[in-house]
Amino acid sequence: MKKFLENLNKPQQEAVLYTEGALLVLAGAGSGKTRVLTRRCACLLDKGVSPLNLLALTFTNKAAREMKERVADVCDGGDKIWVSTFHSMCVRILRREIEALGYTRDFTIYDSDDSTRIITTCMAELNINKDKFQPKGIAGEISRAKDENISVSEYETMNGSDFRLGNVAKVYKLYQKKLREANAVDFDDIISKTVELFKKNPDTLEKYQSRFKYIMVDEYQDTNTLQYNLIHMLAAKYGNICVVGDDDQSIYGWRGANIRNILEFEKDFKGAKVIKLTQNYRSTKIILDCANSVIQNNTERKSKELWTQNGGDEKITFYSGDTDFDEAYFIINEIKRLSSEKNMVFSDFAVLYRTHATSRVIAESCFKNNLPYRIFGGVNFSNYEEIKDISAYLKLINNPSDRLSFMRVINVPKRGIGLTTIGRVEEYANEHNLSMYDAAKQSHLINGMSKKNLSITAFTDLIDRFTEFSKTNSVNALVEKIITDIGYRDELKSINPDKYEQKSENLDVLVSKALEYDLHAQDSTLSEFLSEMSLGADIDNLNEEDNRVALMTLHNCKGLEFPVVFIAGFEDGILPGYRAVTSGSTKELEEERRLCYVGITRAREKLYLTAAKKRDQAGRELSNPPSRFLGEIDQTLLERQESEKRFRPRDKATTHVSPRLKADKPHLQKAYEMNAYDRKIPAPKDVTLEYAAGDTVSHMKYGKGEVLAIDPGGADYEVTIKFGDDFGIKKFMAGFAKLKKIET
DNA sequence: CAGAGACTCGAGGAG
């Protein structure tokens, strides 16, 4: 038997061998779909197909990375296969071809924040009241229009007569004009411009069709109309297209994803082969039964039941804590317990949540307990203000037409250039149809600017010097030069000394990312570096093998698996989210249920569902009932645990009560004080420490330090240690810190 | 005209 067929069941083998023509694989969770895709690559290469003729598309960076690794493992030449997200593939194409659409190759990519900002200015120019129409909402409408592949003029004819949508149409039009003038695209454009390019230039399309003779698309149920169009165009020549999907895991409806794409697939590609994979190899029977019992409450699904031969007797644990801190401590203690009792490593654990906000308390608790963790996705690195500032310099250097970036850095650090001056330059730029940068260069021609133009000229000279420098130097050198030359660290320190350290560290990370990029890129260019930054591509996630607990959203966990999974915030109002709950929309609720299903099916051996009776939301206390999905689980699979009040409640209780709380809600303040009382709970007797206050101990990361205090903190001791000047005073939970006493 | 401080309002998810 060929190696690429080993250890595969019948339908899996069939899917691997069916390489010619159109193939739809309906693959349930854990049914080995990634395995099928990677083996399929191996099979194709074995048949003599060049790896350069293969294309594999995924939705998230994480999925792309996973597949890239596995493909490279499975077959020789696998590393040469294009495995990428839709967005990064399209950017690669556009960097080569976009001149056909009148942009230059150095185009800037605007993220959703940027988009919203531009939309706000569009609305101001059009005199649309932003209190009546939220810029973010309009941005969403426009984005959805683009997902549906609806152009400005189509949108106008469709909606021009409606008051609200007519206004959206106006903004859409102006917004596209501004993007065009700035030589910039937004995230949606990345794909829509590629489709447009292919429509306008059949030759270019043909080039890529011939290149990608075999196309594979993962998570096909998540494709929206635009992506669907793109795939179909690319596959039109050879028709060798394999899509893999599962309607039960469709969780991107809010992004225009359309389950119908799966049905239309069979229509569009006549004679398409359909293969179903229903045997689950991942989870225990209990976990799978749990998943099935939840998902069967959805009405809109093709009926299918996953089955497994796996055993396992670990029930699903539902834990309800007093507070979100309590919940976090429960999770951490369980991880600690299992990792020592069952000899597991930290990377065996994942904590999943509906929204990024939930991660804060968990991450904070991990940090305090010295438990190594890693947050995937979420607050994007390039979203930090300081990173945006330096990136804006880079973007402006790369693309002088980029107005938004110009505006961002013109007075950062403060150069005494204020709104009035900027307004004058802007007016001049508009009058003469110039970019802000070009207008600024002609500041001597602008009315009313006699004195201030010194600072403007100094700024454009600075940019010119950077531009010159960038031509002969690496991206890394450029980043360092910008930070140094503009005195950015000093600026950060003077603005906010408290946050300086963190921000400065982020800058270090940016510098090292640039270095990593320079080292790995075949042909290092500033615009490619910027693309990778915007798309959160490769450079974001090096060193992945390390042993840490994974924290990520339910959306991000798709395609992954872990021995132990926690789903935190298992409450009505979180999962399902409050919007789905309050809107009463069955459709939305069913998507939340699918999200829940995705989370459950990530677990191999043990699943925890956790909730909190009270949690903090924007400085207010929030109480949610347990998730309604809990009631849908066959109760014999469940084991419930209540808070034993042995974990530390909210830390802030003892030290700080928000002024607002004091003023508005005296009764809540009482509750806080009571929590403070609860805190004094002795640590269990079975923990003994080999050191005491006053001893010198050594820590793996921070080195030698002096023990200042040992306090009972929940089920463990909290140890306060003073390290040298580099690290200062830190607190750890004794069980995690692995502190060693040093005899002195 | 720049910058600090007061003030309001809002909170999903990926690239």
Next chain:
DNA sequence: CGAGTCTCTG
């Protein structure tokens, strides 16, 4: 709590 806007002051 935080970001974004508005208002006041030097």
